[in-house]
Amino acid sequence: MPFRILALAPFTPQQRAPWSEAPIRIDKTNLDQVMEDLNLSFHVPISKDLCPAGGLTFTCKSLKDFHPDGLAQNNGFLKNLLNAKEFIKEAKAKGVSAQEIGARLRQWPDLPPIRVETEHQKPRRNSTSAVDDILKMVALPEGGPTPRAETHGFTAQIDSLLQRILSDVFSYQEFRNLEAVWRGTRFILKQGGINGEIELEIVPVSPETLDETLNTLVTRLIQDLPSLVIVDLPFDNSPRSLELLEKIAQFAETVLAPTVGWITHKFLYLDTWDDLKKLSFLPHYLDESAFAKWRRLTKTDSARWLAVTCNRFLTRYPYGPDNTPRLVRFEEPRHLWISPVWALGCLMSQSFAKTGWPTRFTEWQEVRLEDLALNRQDTSKPLATETYFAEERIQQFIRAGIMPLVAPQSEDMAFMPAETTVASGSLSYQAFVSRVTHFILWCKDHFKKDLEPVELQSGLERAFSLFWEKSGHPSPENLEISASKTDPQDRALVKIIIEPSRQVLPSREKAELEFIW
Template sequence: MHIEIPPFSILAIGPFSPALNTDNPPVLTIDSLSLDDAIAQLAPTIDITVAKDICPDGNIAVTVKRMADFKPKNIARNCLFIKELLAARTYVKKGGPAADLTAKYPRVASLLTISTPTKHLKSESKSNAIDDLLSIVDTGTSAGSTTQYFEAGSIENQVNAIHGKLLRAIFTDSNFRLMEAAWRGAELLLKQVPSGTRPTVNLKLVPLPQGDCLPIFDMLESTLADTPPDIILIDKPLSNTPRAMSELERIMDFAETMLAPAFIPISPKFLEISDWEELRSVRYIPGLLEGAEYGRWKTLVTNSGAGWITPCLGGIMARPMHLPEAGFSEVGFAESSPLWSSTPWAMGALCAKSIAAHGRPTRFSDRSSVRLENLPLTESPSPSPLEIILDTERLADFKQAGILPLAGTPGRDHVFVTGAITMDGGPLKFRMFLSQLTGFLIRTSLTGRDEIENIELDLSKAVSLFIQGLGLPIPDDLKIIANENNEGTIPLEISLTPAPEILPGNKKFTFGFNW
């Protein structure tokens, strides 16, 4: 019997196209070679409100069709007004009369100060004629071309100033930043996947629609019933509002139905603070969450679905901050704050790194061998790739509260985690292992039934080989009991004691599966 470990399946739900408004968004399956194809297929467009002194329409539309389009110098490729703006600059720079801009590029011309010829008195004309003659003698150029040269320079400076303001409007727009941060998160994850002929990670992206996001979980439960993911990444910050708690409850139900752990980031607002700088005012996280205002949270922690949820925190720097680029410095555009990708992307990236290093995701919290490295750093006295650096006491506080934070070392370009817990304080690695095991059983029941003649013996052998394929020891007490056939379905009782890496304490567990 030959058992091949399938690619680790990651489902990521996030703002890949913030303007999308549908209960049935596309499910995009990508790998490290097709991220650009996924963007091109979705072609997300953002409408951004801008001042009318930089665009007469008061609005610009920016479309992204590949990762390179997120660079400031490439924005013009898919933004019609910026493309028109730069075309006007090129026209004048190549010698075209500025006076023609009104006819050729009327929207751009309405923003510019364009000089027009004026009539001079005879005395002025005589004086100018002498000046022109001297100019020709001194420089060998005509007076008209000299005037045109300075006029072109004035137009170019005006266009560059407008271009810089438009770029600042784009790269500070909240929806554009959310969208780029999501795609950058996917890029970070895929960078951890080794190249090769056989894929080790399968990543599915689902755009999170505007407004009510709950209906998409109904769609995904139906779509992914036979191919459930191994983990779920939710790129939507969690607060402590009634709406957010309703969303969390639905995500818990979805994760439990899929039998796949879900990572969801908490926002500062969850802790009743405006940003992470105010975290110092919160003394003890577990004590805070015992307050009356967290009543719904405390109720959800006791639900069975809490064992499939890992709240997490700590944005990771998505890319270096934009500074004036070579050949593009005349625009003078530079960012004032970093772009942060949300925590679940880092968790997914660590799982992918664990698979590359150890053949299984459950070593993702082994900081000695699994960490994200060579990350961009903030510009500060203590540079870091993290939005917030927590000391040992704070890390312990959050983990005690059922929240898993990212960790790092000030001044170093790496990120790791120091634990593996779920919302109810349970063992996350066990849930990850159980997710992979049940996924294997589902696939075998659908496509490998021909090799399973004696269910108890043959399926036990298949499960043993699967566990061995993950690099884990085969449990000595693995046992499968097949109960009486019930209308074409055979209820199975499966019991085993996993390796201590998966479930400490030499604990045996039993679960059911309908074959």
């Protein structure tokens, strides 16, 4: 029985209509094909002094297409600028004069005006001081600057156009969101151990379509339940966000799958995470009236199935000195942060790959994110996450029902040091119960019908023994399975009591389950 992760995220730009198709299976071999099939096209407004059309349309068929070089090569307008730049380089190598190159550029189709003022064009100024007289003595010879200097001016203007246009693209929030989602997807494929036993499926959603998409998914998933659901949409403490979180919790309870969402600093009414120091004790802060709807959510039964995390992480360095494009000169204005739901999904799948169970994801010595990029804005404290949380603050988050992603200073790694659910229960326990429940439902679908209670009990005991052995662990010492017919319709009542070993569930919390067979 595979460990199946279902990711709900804005995988497509401007997802206006709810997704009505089956989830899309994705792995390392078909990532680019899935991206191409989804037709990831988007339009970025650009100033008309840079682009006469007032905007550019891009289509990304793979993650390489989000790279500055990929954007420049695959967009007709930017490719034209690159071609003009290459022409200047080749013409200069052939000894073509700057005047002739300039004339050719003026006739170049769809090229913004390229102007380079030569010494011949500059107005002569009368000498006004002795300093001017000295400068004249060391000035360039008659004839003005060399052709190399003039052609460099042409190239510099094209580089400037490319830089300014790419800055607009990389500042466009829809583009950034789209790249971040697909970078998160690739990250979990690379470090989450996705293989035949661990599967990843995706469904495009937006804040506007999430509610209806969840309704549709319930009926689609009922015969093929996910083991874990991650929702990459940022939530704050607004009424709409709380409504959606409550809806997600109800969905999680229905499909019996632990589900993870994430909050931004705005959830705590902070301008940035740096302002967290203004809050003394987090659980007390969440007792204020502004968080009444949050507290109501934490008390619902479905909140046991919902986890909320925070603190985004980096998978690549900004383009610039530490990550230099080959074709264009460009420095990215901001870091590209990845939602922490991808981190938690990766850690739980790592746990499953290494132990056979998704329950030991807080054992950071063995289960952690590696090879991350670092934010070096504070050169004394490079960090792979948005902010640093001290141990005391981490415990406050956990008490408040929030799981922070944590990164040590100056190390390219991150991990989850502790776990909880919104209801302040155990996410590991819910993952354990989910796994066992899904197995029992599988048995119900595959066992012969109308088994007598004794046969049913014996069959379940054998199945459980094989199930545990396949996970790499012996059957639990404390496992009780009973079946009896007490139902008026002659249906069997199955009771299962399991006390797992510490290797399966670190807390060893007992699970008691009942099913009508």
